[in-house]
Amino acid sequence: DEQDLPGISAWFNTQAEEETEHALKFIKFLSDRGNHANIGAIAEHDVKTGLTPVEMFEAALAHEQKVSASIRDLYRESDAAGDLESRPLLNWFVEEQIEEEATVSKILAHLKMIDGDGSGLLRLDRDLASRQPALDAPGE
Secondary structure (H helix, E strand, C coil), X not given: CCCCCHHHHHHHHHHHHHHHHHHHHHHHHHHHCCCCCCCCCCCCCCCCXXXXXXXHHHHHHHHHHHHHXXXXXXXXXXXXXXXXXXXXXXXXXXXXXXXXXXXXXXXXXXXXXXXXXXXXXXXXXXXXXXXXXXXXXCCC
């Protein structure tokens, strides 16, 4: 918003909504199994203001890679515990993270190709504004 790039802003807002849906998917899974989700304190983000679009998407990619590593850790822990019922949910998240990383990587590559060209950045911003919220898959 601060850089007058409404498409990038809309893309990140849609992304945030999708992440909330993903958290709810985990909560529903736990609840369906008779458990209660205990969500602890959520640390404040450490992303600075005034980042360039490239820096924004580099931070987004690093975050998605961190999430992917966490999902893989959960998968390994559930396998070690013999928790077969978690596999469908975790398989969905593994696939989702592959898609998330690929999407952010592609946007980042386009931003690097643009290399600060104003008209290219505005075209990409327009394209990102057209993003539609994802329709989540099984286990909703």
